Amino acid sequence: MNLTLKIWRQKDGTSKGKMVSYKVSEISEHMSFLEMMDVLNEQLVNSGEEPVAFDHDCREGICGMCSMQINGEPHGPDRGVTTCQLHMRMFKDGDTITIEPFRAKAFPVIKDLVVDRTSFDRIQQAGGFISVNTSGNTQDANSLPIAKQAADEAMDAATCIGCGACVAACKNASAMLFVGAKVSQYALLPQGQVEATQRVLNMVEQMDNEGFGNCTNTGACEIECPKGISLENIARMNREYLKASL
Amino acid sequence: MGILTSSIARKVAMALSGLFLVFFLGQHFVINLTSVIAPDTFNSWSHFMGTNGLVQGLLQPVLIFGVIFHFVMGFVLELRNRNARAVNYVSYKGSANSSWASRNMIISGLVILAFLGLHFYDFWVPEIVYKYIESNPEDATRYFPEVVHKFESPIRVGIYVIAFVLLAFHLWHGFSSSLQSIGFNNMYSRALKGFTKFYAIAIPLGFIFIALYHHFNQLSH
Numbered sequence: 186m187n188l189t190l191k192i193w194r195q196k197d198g199t200s201k202g203k204m205v206s207y208k209v210s211e212i213s214e215h216m217s218f219l220e221m222m223d224v225l226n227e228q229l230v231n232s233g234e235e236p237v238a239f240d241h242d243c244r245e246g247i248c249g250m251c252s253m254q255i256n257g258e259p260h261g262p263d264r265g266v267t268t269c270q271l272h273m274r275m276f277k278d279g280d281t282i283t284i285e286p287f288r289a290k291a292f293p294v295i296k297d298l299v300v301d302r303t304s305f306d307r308i309q310q311a312g313g314f315i316s317v318n319t320s321g322n323t324q325d326a327n328s329l330p331i332a333k334q335a336a337d338e339a340m341d342a343a344t345c346i347g348c349g350a351c352v353a354a355c356k357n358a359s360a361m362l363f364v365g366a367k368v369s370q371y372a373l374l375p376q377g378q379v380e381a382t383q384r385v386l387n388m389v390e391q392m393d394n395e396g397f398g399n400c401t402n403t404g405a406c407e408i409e410c411p412k413g414i415s416l417e418n419i420a421r422m423n424r425e426y427l428k429a430s431l
Numbered sequence: 432m433g434i435l436t437s438s439i440a441r442k443v444a445m446a447l448s449g450l451f452l453v454f455f456l457g458q459h460f461v462i463n464l465t466s467v468i469a470p471d472t473f474n475s476w477s478h479f480m481g482t483n484g485l486v487q488g489l490l491q492p493v494l495i496f497g498v499i500f501h502f503v504m505g506f507v508l509e510l511r512n513r514n515a516r517a518v519n520y521v522s523y524k525g526s527a528n529s530s531w532a533s534r535n536m537i538i539s540g541l542v543i544l545a546f547l548g549l550h551f552y553d554f555w556v557p558e559i560v561y562k563y564i565e566s567n568p569e570d571a572t573r574y575f576p577e578v579v580h581k582f583e584s585p586i587r588v589g590i591y592v593i594a595f596v597l598l599a600f601h602l603w604h605g606f607s608s609s610l611q612s613i614g615f616n617n618m619y620s621r622a623l624k625g626f627t628k629f630y631a632i633a634i635p636l637g638f639i640f641i642a643l644y645h646h647f648n649q650l651s652h
């Protein structure tokens with residue numbers, strides 16, 4: 186198929202960016218979106234132009250590295266997939282596709298479609314962990330009974346890959362689905378109880394300091410999340426926060 | 432950043448003030464409904480609300496504070512949220528993942544605020560003038576004719592109807608959203624969410640019915 190791509194180009198973090206149009210042809214519907222971007226970049230390199238910078242790593246939908254706001258939605262129009270797993274069969278011959286970086290004050294653009302998501306790392310460092318000794322004294326996992334439902338819900342929360350689609354989708358650029366998932370995965374398990382109070386207070390404080398917006402419960406994050414992280418995690422974080430504050 | 436000024440504290444404060452206003456709206460509706468089914472009851476309940484010391488001295492100031500707090504906090508959150516995205520998207524497809532009502536609470540809220548201005552001008556200001564400035568004697572039968580008189584104008588009725596439609600949008604998202612904000616979202620809350628959606632439609636529709644009833648009732652006489 187032949188496509189017109191409108192892509193955000195920005196030389197670096199301090200430059201002013203703009204949308205630039207490109208044509209790509211003979212794109213197979215079996216290609217992933219990133220493979221289509223590879224074709225474009227090969228074309229640009231061959232013609233002596235600067236290729237489009239974009240984030241990617243595993244290309245298997247598990248690392249959370251690829252991003253891109255495609256036609257107004259993070260990771261594009263398909264549901265439950267990251268950009269690397271978005272296939273070109275989702276588009277039609279002759280389509281114009283708009284491609285932008287994930288937008289948030291807390292995700293500054295580094296170059297073109299690459300944004301700095303280390304604000305997520307700093308939130309994790311503020312409390313997204315448990316302090317245990319792992320130096321050879323690890324106990325058997327089954328020695329600590331955990332209810333099936335709690336284990337399942339904790340696992341669901343832990344599937345968050347920290348890609349930032351929730352922030353990109355939210356009209357307020359809120360990170361509460363990400364933080365809610367990270368708080369929940371520990372709050373649901375006995376190992377997480379010891380540091381539960383400080384964890385939620387510290388992570389929310391760091392989230393606020395990073396400049397993310399406030400959640401207004403539109404639910405856009407839940408719909409666009411490639412891992413289907415539920416809004417229940419935000420409600421749980423709110424409960425944990427109120428419990429820790431009072 | 433202190434606990435009281437954190438994003439979650441603001442969100443919870445917004446939710447609690449919203450839930451308080453939702454409750455107030457329900458009792459306001461019940462009293463208004465009596466103007467359709469039993470004018471004498473409407474008069475006596477209105478007289479009670481207008482003259483009872485506890486209602487006038489405590490509940491009314493709490494209500495006014497609740498309204499002001501809710502819209503001031505709404506503006507503050509809206510401005511902060513807009514500020515969280517320095518550069519806007521060229522293409523943003525909000526309709527793909529969220530409802531119009533949820534994305535435009537500030538618009539429905541502003542319409543409701545403008546309506547409140549008219550509503551205060553129509554009922555609250557004349558009431559204050561009647562009771563406290565002109566110091567007229569108490570008359571427990573004046574409330575029903577005053578309400579009926581207000582709904583003579585088709586323009587006023589039209590404005591009320593538009594405002595109530597926007598109120599329905601505001602409640603459609605706001606009521607269930609406030610429950611999520613205070614942490615109430617689990618497998619047991621689905622039925623309650625259904626109730627919030629019913630309430631969001633039924634109460635504004637009820638207010639519209641009352642306004643139209645009084646308007647057309649006068650035309651037929």
